[in-house]
Amino acid sequence: MTRFAFGFDPAWRVPLLLLGVGPGRAFAEVREGEFSVRFGPWSLRTPLSNVAGTSVTGPYAPWKAIGPRLSLADRGVTFGTNARRGVCVRFHIPVPALAPGGFLAHPDATLTVSDPEGLVEALGRHARREPGT
Template identity: 50%
Template sequence: MNGARFPFHFATAYRLPALAFGITPRTAWVDLTDEDLRVRYGPWSLRTTRDNVASLQRTGGFAFVKTAGPPHLSFADRGISFTTNGEDAVCVSFQEPVPGIDPTGRIRHPGATLTVADVPGLMAALAG
């Protein structure tokens, strides 16, 4: 695999809150290369090596108020959510936590939730 781009799936209700933070289909995607997993979400980004991916889980059914707009930090486990819909996502767990939500990199995330348009495709690519 040389690389693949997975755009985010924007539900209609999520578009305006995302736009307020500079998150649009032109500024939000997941890039997967042979070496790296890279997330761009408006002005936010996350990058890690593929060998840092520990596990994958399909998830969904998110509450709008907990997921719309900018990335969200879980106070329960410090995970980061890059969510543009509430229906379908992949939760990627990392062996070593990675920076993503703050510009200083002090907050590190043990996992990231990603609402890409092709959840099964991203999961298959990461698992392969």
């Protein structure tokens, strides 16, 4: 298992803590067969075989990137802790993350981890090991 911490901008640390999002509760994990994200009370989990692609993205406008966000344009989810850089992870089949009960699924997730290139590399390395991909 490889864990990637989110890169917190000091200016947003306290507001995010009020939402339950702190360094101990904000991370992405890549393990054999699974990709998961914890962002305070929110979470996302999917098989690695569902990861369609990744890209390093940013910078972002802070009002579009900080906190848990839903894109009204494409239903994508953002779990953001800074406006500098992150990773967009695209899925073959949309996954639930923001709404309870899983009735809202997201085709992609933007995650502002502290090591975007490392997450991209880990997802690519593990996805190549998935049977049938």
